[in-house]
Amino acid sequence: MSDDGTAGDSAPAPKSNTARARSTVLARVVTYGVVLILGAIAVAFTPRLPDPKPAAEVLSSAPGPATPAAPVWREHHDTLARGETLTALLGRAAIIGRDLARVLQSATPLDERRVPAGLTLTSRTLKSDSVPSELVFQLAVDHILTVRRSDSGWVSTEETLPWVTDTIALAGSITSTLYDALDAAKSDLPAANRAELAWALADIYEYRVDMSRDLQPNDVFRVLVERRRGPQGAVRLGSILAATFTVAGSELQAIRHERSDARAGYFDQDGKSMRAAFLRAPLEFRRISSVFGMRKHPILGIWRQHAGTDYAAAQGTPVRSVGDGVVIFAGRKGGYGNAIEVRHPNGFVTRYGHLRGFAKVTRRGARVDIGQTIGFVGMTGLATAPHLHFEVLVGGVQRNPRVALAMKGGEPLPPSERDTFERERGALIALLQRDAASARLAARP
Numbered sequence: 001m002s003d004d005g006t007a008g009d010s011a012p013a014p015k016s017n018t019a020r021a022r023s024t025v026l027a028r029v030v031t032y033g034v035v036l037i038l039g040a041i042a043v044a045f046t047p048r049l050p051d052p053k054p055a056a057e058v059l060s061s062a063p064g065p066a067t068p069a070a071p072v073w074r075e076h077h078d079t080l081a082r083g084e085t086l087t088a089l090l091g092r093a094a095i096i097g098r099d100l101a102r103v104l105q106s107a108t109p110l111d112e113r114r115v116p117a118g119l120t121l122t123s124r125t126l127k128s129d130s131v132p133s134e135l136v137f138q139l140a141v142d143h144i145l146t147v148r149r150s151d152s153g154w155v156s157t158e159e160t161l162p163w164v165t166d167t168i169a170l171a172g173s174i175t176s177t178l179y180d181a182l183d184a185a186k187s188d189l190p191a192a193n194r195a196e197l198a199w200a201l202a203d204i205y206e207y208r209v210d211m212s213r214d215l216q217p218n219d220v221f222r223v224l225v226e227r228r229r230g231p232q233g234a235v236r237l238g239s240i241l242a243a244t245f246t247v248a249g250s251e252l253q254a255i256r257h258e259r260s261d262a263r264a265g266y267f268d269q270d271g272k273s274m275r276a277a278f279l280r281a282p283l284e285f286r287r288i289s290s291v292f293g294m295r296k297h298p299i300l301g302i303w304r305q306h307a308g309t310d311y312a313a314a315q316g317t318p319v320r321s322v323g324d325g326v327v328i329f330a331g332r333k334g335g336y337g338n339a340i341e342v343r344h345p346n347g348f349v350t351r352y353g354h355l356r357g358f359a360k361v362t363r364r365g366a367r368v369d370i371g372q373t374i375g376f377v378g379m380t381g382l383a384t385a386p387h388l389h390f391e392v393l394v395g396g397v398q399r400n401p402r403v404a405l406a407m408k409g410g411e412p413l414p415p416s417e418r419d420t421f422e423r424e425r426g427a428l429i430a431l432l433q434r435d436a437a438s439a440r441l442a443a444r445p
Contacts, residue, residue, distance in 0.1 A: 072127040082117040086110060093123040094131055099154070103135065106154040107147050110137065141234040161231040165238060168227050169432060170197075174219040178202070178211050181221065189227070193235055197225060200240055202284075204254050204266050207407060209247060210280040213309065214402070220246045222432040239264075242428035255425045260417060271421055272409030277344075279322040279370060280405055282352060282390050283311045283377075307398035308351070308391035315386045317377040319352050321368045322405065330362050336389065337381025340374055348404070349396075353389035354381050 080089045087100065095103050104112065119139070123132040137145040142161045147154055168189070172181035178201065182194040189197070201223060202211045209215070226238025243254045253269040266274040321342050328349070329341035336353035340362060343349050356378025361368065368374055379386045392404040413421055 074125045074127055076123045076125070076132075078121050078123075080115060080117055080119040080121070084117070086112045086115045086119075089119070089121055090135075093121060093135065094125070095123075095135070099131060099149075102154045103147055106156045107135075107137070107145060108156065109139065109145055109158060141232070142230050163228045163230045163236075165226055165228045167224060167241065167431075169222065169224045169434070171222045171432075172220070174215045174221070175217055178215060178221075190235055193227075193237055196237055197223065197240075199284075200225075200237070201243060204240060204243065204274060205245065205252070206279050206281065207274055207276040207410070208252060208268075208280065209245060210402070212281070212311075214247055214280070216248065219248070224428060224431055240266075242425075242432060244429070244432060253425070253429065255421070255428060257413070257417075257421050257424060259413075267413060267421065268409055269425065270409065271413040271418055273411045273413075275410045276407035277323055277346065277370075277410075278348075278405045278407060279320070281311070282319055282322050282350075283313055283317060283388060284320070308353075308389050309401050311377075311388045311390060313377045313386060313388060315356060315376075315378060317386075317388075318373040319355065319375040319377060319388055320371050321374050322350055323348070323370045325350075325368055327362055327364055327366045327368060327374070330358055330364055333381075335382040337383065338375070338378065339381075342368060342374070347395070349393040351389075351391040351393065353391075354378055354383040354387060356380065356386075 076093055078089060078092055080086065086104070090096075090100055090103060104110075119137060122136040122138075124134040124136075125132040131149070133149045135147040137147075139145055142163060144159050144161065145156060146159065147156045168187065170182065170185045170187050170189070172185040174181050175184070178198045179195060182198050183191070185194075187194075198211075201221070205211065221244065223243040224241045226241065228236040228238055230236065239256055240254075241256050245252050245254075251269075254266045254274055255269075256264060257267050258264045268274060319340075323342075323344045325342040325344040327340060328343045329339065331339070333339040333353070336351070338355040338357065339351060339353045340355065340358065341349055341351050352375055354377075355375040358375050359373050361372070362374045377386055377388050383389075390401060392399050392401045394404060
């Protein structure tokens with residue numbers, strides 16, 4: 001075979017490989033082009049996603065309309081001084097001229113001629129104004145009068161503020177006086193109300209216990225009393241519902257009970273009235289300066305029997321008869337100075353000495369009632385300071401008033417009321433047996 005034949009048989013092979021390569025490249029180009037075209041079509045027809053919100057908008061909603069700024073008020077507080085006119089008080093609140101006349105005309109509950117000293121006024125004025133828009137007069141703890149300025153003039157309104165009543169219990173032990181014991185008792189009762197409570201207790205027990213003479217250290221008491229709480233923190237005492245005093249180891253209860261005739265009174269644990277034939281003391285201002293028995297006379301300077309009880313009190317303190325009776329003497333009586341003697345139905349005679357003067361009704365033969373004022377504390381006769389000298393005479397003989405006037409009780413309740421009374425007593429005493437510092441009934445309007 002010739003070289004030419006051999007060369008002619010092998011030449012077509014390289015040409016076939018090149019064609020296949022070109023065909024492969026073309027196929028790839030077409031494929032990539034189709035993919036790109038399809039991708040472009042997909043992007044073109046896909047919905048556009050919303051732009052993300054800022055972080056602040058995600059965490060909080062968009063602010064609403066702007067809120068107008070609240071008006072700024074000025075308040076002025078003032079009090080009507082003694083002898084001052086309402087016009088002067090309003091003048092300090094910038095109420096003058098035409099406004100003054102219109103305010104006085106609108107505030108009809110206020111009588112300018114009779115406005116009491118101590119009346120309080122609160123005026124409210126816009127910061128941008130010079131004349132108050134509102135005047136508030138405190139007529140009483142629970143009574144206010146408001147006068148407001150409007151487009152039509154000054155208009156007044158009255159308002160009675162509500163009170164809430166609850167019942168509280170207090171307990172204490174006597175160290176020196178009832179006042180001190182009530183001050184030391186665990187309670188949020190204001191000091192003035194504690195003093196008032198002491199007087200009320202003394203009034204209930206005045207036929208059985210002389211609070212300044214009979215009470216001794218370590219005697220104890222409990223008391224259940226209504227309390228009325230008003231606006232602005234005002235506190236008033238209501239009725240004492242029950243009380244117990246343990247004096248010299250003996251307990252004496254006092255229970256408030258409304259009788260069938262609607263009269264309310266106080267009765268002991270045996271159902272006997274706390275009222276008796278005699279009061280235990282001739283003064284409501286109870287403070288004794290000396291006791292019955294031997295003492296050194298302050299003027300004569302010698303020891304002698306002091307047959308009575310001295311009550312130290314301010315000049316002019318009213319002296320009351322300790323029982324019903326007839327005046328058998330009223331005049332000057334030696335060392336007693338101005339003195340009064342009263343004979344009582346049971347034959348007792350009570351004597352009241354060192355008086356400054358006598359009540360108008362006090363004259364020989366005049367009838368007097370228990371508790372009636374018959375004279376006034378002074379220092380006439382053998383006296384170095386204002387005080388009342390008090391004596392009790394039985395059969396003409398001077399007796400210790402503490403013993404002579406001791407009573408076991410007054411008129412008992414009728415049998416028809418005993419069951420009701422016992423139920424009431426049981427419920428009230430049960431409250432007192434609990435912790436008196438926390439015993440409290442439900443509040444009520």
